[in-house]
Amino acid sequence: MAKWTPKHEAPEPLEGPVVATITGGTILWFVLFVVQVPFYGWFDDRDLTWWVWTCLAGAGLGLIGIWYVRKRDAAIKRHEAARAAGTETTGNPEARPGA
Numbered sequence: 001m002a003k004w005t006p007k008h009e010a011p012e013p014l015e016g017p018v019v020a021t022i023t024g025g026t027i028l029w030f031v032l033f034v035v036q037v038p039f040y041g042w043f044d045d046r047d048l049t050w051w052v053w054t055c056l057a058g059a060g061l062g063l064i065g066i067w068y069v070r071k072r073d074a075a076i077k078r079h080e081a082a083r084a085a086g087t088e089t090t091g092n093p094e095a096r097p098g099a
């Protein structure tokens with residue numbers, strides 16, 4: 001069986017308002033959790049409490065996601081600023097200018 005090879009190059013990754021998207025999703029998960037808490041008894045009677053806890057888990061994971069994408073966004077901006085200043089390095093100390 002022949003190995004499959006792509007016929008075209010992969011597209012560039014889409015970049016957009018990642019921090020805003022993750023923040024909005026986190027807020028949505030938390031709002032869904034808060035809306036469901038008063039009805040916890042109804043969910044418990046029907047053995048559907050996983051709905052409530054899923055929303056809380058989504059909000060918690062969203063907080064981790066916000067932290068991650070903010071760090072990623074800052075690193076991308078630092079990299080672009082370093083490249084614009086001409087001080088880009090590859091992580092190798094011997095490759096640094098002036099070293």
